[in-house]
Amino acid sequence: MQMPTPDANVLSRKTQIVARLQEVLPGDAVISDEMETRAYECDALTAYKCAPLAVVLPSSTEEVSAVLKVCHDMGVPVVPRGSGTSLAGGALPTADCVLLGVARMNDVLETDYDNRFIRVQTGRTNLSVTGAVEADGFFYAPDPSSQLACAIAGNIAMNSGGAHCLKYGVTTNNLMGVTMVQMDGTVMEIGGKHLDAGGYDLLGLICGSEGQLGVVTEATLRILPKPEGARPVLMGFDSNEVAGACVADIIKAGVLPVAIEFMDRPCIEATEAFAKAGYPMCEALLIVEVEGSPAEIDEQLALILEIARRHNPVELREAKDADEAGRIWLGRKSAFGAMGQINDYMCLDGTIPVSELPCVLRRIGEMSKEYGLDVANVFHAGDGNMHPLILFDANKEGDLELCEAFGADILRLCVEVGGCLTGEHGVGIEKRDLMVDQFAPADLEAQMAVKDVFDPAWLLNPAKVFPLAASESRRSVALAAE
Amino acid sequence: MKMRPESETDLAEAIATANGPIRVQGGGTRGVTLDGDVLETGGLSGITLYEPGSLTLVAQAGTPLAEIEAALDAEGQRLAFEPMDHRGLMGTSGAPTIGGVVAANVSGPRRVSVGACRDFMLGVRYVDGTSTIVKNGGRVMKNVTGYDLVKLMSGSWGTLGVLTEVSLKVLPKPETAASVLIDGLSDADAVSAMAKALGSPFEVSGAAHIPVGLDGHPVTILRIEGFAGSVAYRADQIAALFGGLAVRVERDADAVAKGWRWVRDVEAFHGRPGDVWRISCTPSEAAALATNVGAEALLYDWGGGLIWARVTEGTDVRTRLGLFDGHATLVRGTGQAKFQPEPGPIAALSRGLRQKFDPKGILNTGLMG
Ligand SMILES: Cc1cc2nc3c(=O)[nH]c(=O)nc-3n(C[C@H](O)[C@H](O)[C@H](O)COP(=O)(O)OP(=O)(O)OC[C@H]3O[C@@H](n4cnc5c(N)ncnc54)[C@H](O)[C@@H]3O)c2cc1C
Numbered sequence A: 001m002q003m004p005t006p007d008a009n010v011l012s013r014k015t016q017i018v019a020r021l022q023e024v025l026p027g028d029a030v031i032s033d034e035m036e037t038r039a040y041e042c043d044a045l046t047a048y049k050c051a052p053l054a055v056v057l058p059s060s061t062e063e064v065s066a067v068l069k070v071c072h073d074m075g076v077p078v079v080p081r082g083s084g085t086s087l088a089g090g091a092l093p094t095a096d097c098v099l100l101g102v103a104r105m106n107d108v109l110e111t112d113y114d115n116r117f118i119r120v121q122t123g124r125t126n127l128s129v130t131g132a133v134e135a136d137g138f139f140y141a142p143d144p145s146s147q148l149a150c151a152i153a154g155n156i157a158m159n160s161g162g163a164h165c166l167k168y169g170v171t172t173n174n175l176m177g178v179t180m181v182q183m184d185g186t187v188m189e190i191g192g193k194h195l196d197a198g199g200y201d202l203l204g205l206i207c208g209s210e211g212q213l214g215v216v217t218e219a220t221l222r223i224l225p226k227p228e229g230a231r232p233v234l235m236g237f238d239s240n241e242v243a244g245a246c247v248a249d250i251i252k253a254g255v256l257p258v259a260i261e262f263m264d265r266p267c268i269e270a271t272e273a274f275a276k277a278g279y280p281m282c283e284a285l286l287i288v289e290v291e292g293s294p295a296e297i298d299e300q301l302a303l304i305l306e307i308a309r310r311h312n313p314v315e316l317r318e319a320k321d322a323d324e325a326g327r328i329w330l331g332r333k334s335a336f337g338a339m340g341q342i343n344d345y346m347c348l349d350g351t352i353p354v355s356e357l358p359c360v361l362r363r364i365g366e367m368s369k370e371y372g373l374d375v376a377n378v379f380h381a382g383d384g385n386m387h388p389l390i391l392f393d394a395n396k397e398g399d400l401e402l403c404e405a406f407g408a409d410i411l412r413l414c415v416e417v418g419g420c421l422t423g424e425h426g427v428g429i430e431k432r433d434l435m436v437d438q439f440a441p442a443d444l445e446a447q448m449a450v451k452d453v454f455d456p457a458w459l460l461n462p463a464k465v466f467p468l469a470a471s472e473s474r475r476s477v478a479l480a481a482e
Numbered sequence B: 001m002k003m004r005p006e007s008e009t010d011l012a013e014a015i016a017t018a019n020g021p022i023r024v025q026g027g028g029t030r031g032v033t034l035d036g037d038v039l040e041t042g043g044l045s046g047i048t049l050y051e052p053g054s055l056t057l058v059a060q061a062g063t064p065l066a067e068i069e070a071a072l073d074a075e076g077q078r079l080a081f082e083p084m085d086h087r088g089l090m091g092t093s094g095a096p097t098i099g100g101v102v103a104a105n106v107s108g109p110r111r112v113s114v115g116a117c118r119d120f121m122l123g124v125r126y127v128d129g130t131s132t133i134v135k136n137g138g139r140v141m142k143n144v145t146g147y148d149l150v151k152l153m154s155g156s157w158g159t160l161g162v163l164t165e166v167s168l169k170v171l172p173k174p175e176t177a178a179s180v181l182i183d184g185l186s187d188a189d190a191v192s193a194m195a196k197a198l199g200s201p202f203e204v205s206g207a208a209h210i211p212v213g214l215d216g217h218p219v220t221i222l223r224i225e226g227f228a229g230s231v232a233y234r235a236d237q238i239a240a241l242f243g244g245l246a247v248r249v250e251r252d253a254d255a256v257a258k259g260w261r262w263v264r265d266v267e268a269f270h271g272r273p274g275d276v277w278r279i280s281c282t283p284s285e286a287a288a289l290a291t292n293v294g295a296e297a298l299l300y301d302w303g304g305g306l307i308w309a310r311v312t313e314g315t316d317v318r319t320r321l322g323l324f325d326g327h328a329t330l331v332r333g334t335g336q337a338k339f340q341p342e343p344g345p346i347a348a349l350s351r352g353l354r355q356k357f358d359p360k361g362i363l364n365t366g367l368m369g
């Protein structure tokens, strides 16, 4: 993946830039020593690394505004960062950027159960948002697997999802308002403690904009009362087609499970070796979870099991207690860890129409043979968001490039069957150059026009999302203006 | 002059050759007059894709809402955001279109639990003010590829582009529904009661309060939907939350549906004179805000987060509301600006976006600031 040549005019002014930043921030909030900035050289897409010019760790919206004003005035690009768990390289620095981390801003500002919201600073981790309200019987619904580490800041920027979004939606469906600072330092409130926008839906536009439109410092999030209980069932099938048909039938029957997770044989084998959850060895496995009171759960599961039986499952396993429920989820939750044990892996994130599932899995299997790289599939089947994990060896010459080419082919396939490049991880640098496979030039132009409005100088996270060739003229105007 | 393009390309051509403002019209059920030539979307009609097992529907923007609802109904599915029928309130006729629903981000009582129209939008195709055809989003349920212009276009009232195709997430219809009704609460007590129900684990899918109900007395209504056994159980649990109050449970699904249609379409205001306002606010502030408005009639929906107010013609409701967390839209009436004026920095962004999407300023000129 190519990154633009760092701006020599910025690099040469490092001392002055750091001095200006130190004027507006406390001493320990500016990091410019090369040994220390290296701690921020990458996110979870670790194949790509680059230490930033400097790192700033502001503690308030006012400090964020002051930093952005300095960078705006001096023509320095800024890359916002939450916890650095992006799998798309969204928080990857460039050598000429100031990396702005919001990790110190992690307070709960207000909880309001009558109006069902919580207001937090965006450096707060996803799980600790739920942690702040669960004793009172509430939770924050979007639950990415990375929820222990990832920050609300990154969740908003990537519009992150989770295992339970089939019922509760993704970040954008649970976000009520933000405090945002524009690149020129302007602070604004968008949305709030009420529903829907009075004018254009700017909140919807900002959510998922990958840190390119503004730095989000505070967020009002919808919280929900915890359901009385939840229970999963596990079902095994002897083909992907049959498992796919079963998913469609469950949905058509009017049951809305909170989660429908799918694992294929390579994934089952790998996780069994690692976690020993006692999964059946079969071609495809589904975990379906429903919520409610014990009687409501029984009612829904009876219907789901009846549908499953029509598809001749090789295994149907109900959880009688919390312990058995935990074991059903164990393998799924350790799938990524299991892969990491075997090999280096690249996690893809394309979405396809649910009806295309069997066909796409077959094609991925064929491509796997052509490329000579193994793939395991684990994904959110209810919404068609796939996570093919391609295994490769980072120490082997050319393997990463081969893996990337294979990944790109899978994503093109997703687009070809009516889907998209990324369902929840974002474009970042990883899928930037594939955008032309999904969008016509006019489609990309419309999106870039939005950035022109929010950040006319193209200083915020400029080298992401859009193919470099497409954003070139805008980024070079920014350079020339200095 | 009236234009009625039959295809997306024709529509682009019509915008390219326009030499003045264009009024975009779906079913025209909103009954507002703007300057300019009328551009009807009715020529772009028809469902292009419907996969019940994937919960997705794609339709051309001029498709009558009724056609979509019928297709969904045949498969036991629905538009979960519950778009209202404005004809009674506005005193208009015509057939509402799916494009008009999306362009106005129309959502009814279920918005409080499942989300707004924009939350069910998966993709759009539109023609902007420079006659460029643009697509964004798609037909899949999870998609973060590029900026979310789908949300921007939803609720932009045809001022950024003319929608030609929309894709939506649909949901199964529940097996049955029940309402828990509480009689005689003051507005403030009703909002507290609704907060209690919405904050319970029993999945309330509607929470409305009518200060003067059909029999002249206040009534607070809570809706529960789902499988029969579950609905019966949750209705009892919710009723039990309000021991000591005058609580009834309506278990006849047809009566429940009728009651919620009455709320959704604000039937209490039909045929009554005056302006109609729609105020989105923090629920716990609703009763105090409503007092300040001094309305002739009120209806609270969304647990208090939405106030419908019928006021004497020309009343400056925004001045009466003062500064608050939310916004007020004039739905029926002409004396005031339709949309809540935005604070400086946000207004600047909105202007900037409109300038980019419609540089000649020809789409629904005069609407939305
Ligand atoms: C093991 C693992 C599992 C994962 N599982 C999931 C999953 O189930 N679902 C899912 O959706 N994702 C998942 N992810 C991806 C990742 O966790 C999410 O994208 C997450 O939201 C990133 O949050 P972060 O705080 O780490 O953001 P970062 O990685 O720091 O940044 C992500 C993006 O947000 C921008 N940004 C950061 N802070 C701000 C701010 N204050 N204002 C504006 N922009 C900002 C950055 O510039 C960057 O573009 C997973 C990642 C890992 C490593």
Ligand SMILES: Cc1cc2nc3c(=O)[nH]c(=O)nc-3n(C[C@H](O)[C@H](O)[C@H](O)COP(=O)(O)OP(=O)(O)OC[C@H]3O[C@@H](n4cnc5c(N)ncnc54)[C@H](O)[C@@H]3O)c2cc1C
Pocket: B023, B024, B025, B026, B027, B028, B029, B030, B031, B032, B041, B061, B062, B084, B085, B086, B094, B095, B096, B097, B098, B099, B100, B101, B103, B104, B105, B106, B107, B157, B158, B159, B161, B162, B163, B164, B278, B329, B330, B331, B332, B338, B364, B367
């Ligand atoms: C002042 C006013 C405020 C209203 N406020 C609300 C509200 O807050 N909430 C609510 O639920 N309903 C509201 N409505 C009603 C709502 O507009 C209609 O019920 C709904 O749009 C019905 O569709 P239609 O096809 O009849 O739309 P129309 O009445 O034809 O059009 C509605 C709006 O959408 C635009 N439009 C129509 N088709 C397209 C298209 N294909 N592409 C782009 N733009 C298009 C029109 O230009 C117009 O601005 C309001 C109506 C009025 C008059």
